[in-house]
Amino acid sequence: xxxxxxEMMPTEAGPITVRRLQRDDxxxxxxxxxxxxxxxxxxTWAEYIDRFLAFSRLGTQALPWSGSxxxxxxxxxxxxxxxxxxxxxxxxxxxxxxxxxxxxxxFRNKGVGRKLVESLRGDSKRQAIxxxxxxxxxRDERDAxxxxxxxxxxxxxxxxxxxx
Numbered sequence: 001x002x003x004x005x006x007e008m009m010p011t012e013a014g015p016i017t018v019r020r021l022q023r024d025d026x027x028x029x030x031x032x033x034x035x036x037x038x039x040x041x042x043x044t045w046a047e048y049i050d051r052f053l054a055f056s057r058l059g060t061q062a063l064p065w066s067g068s069x070x071x072x073x074x075x076x077x078x079x080x081x082x083x084x085x086x087x088x089x090x091x092x093x094x095x096x097x098x099x100x101x102x103x104x105x106x107f108r109n110k111g112v113g114r115k116l117v118e119s120l121r122g123d124s125k126r127q128a129i130x131x132x133x134x135x136x137x138x139r140d141e142r143d144a145x146x147x148x149x150x151x152x153x154x155x156x157x158x159x160x161x162x163x164x
């Protein structure tokens with residue numbers, strides 16, 4: 001059974017809480033992602049979420065912690081943030097990389113995304129992780145503005161791409 005929000009106005013939804021991602025959230029995350037993009041881009045969200053959760057369960061792994069979160073109201077999930085540890089092996093200082101952030105359109109500009117980022121920031125600090133990263137395409141101006149409003153600054157990193 002899904003716990004994604006379909007037709008609810010924020011004023012009727014009650015308080016928004018943020019908590020760690022759980023396996024049972026996979027379908028709600030998939031539905032919310034599909035709602036936002038207008039298509040089902042991933043039939044593998046359950047496996048993707050399993051991978052995030054597996055890292056958090058395996059204390060023997062080099063990068064065991066995941067800061068993935070969901071935002072919810074009483075009736076279901078209204079946002080999510082998927083994040084994973086970033087090793088220094090790729091030229092960046094060790095930290096956490098935000099893989100995806102999504103907020104239900106009816107709940108945007110209500111502080112949901114900011115709550116998700118603040119929760120990740122707090123969890124990262126408790127884990128003694130000093131950096132949080134996000135990689136965006138140049139055309140993702142709205143996402144860049146959101147991250148900047150949360151205190152992120154553009155990094156001096158070059159990305160190279162080759163056609164196959």
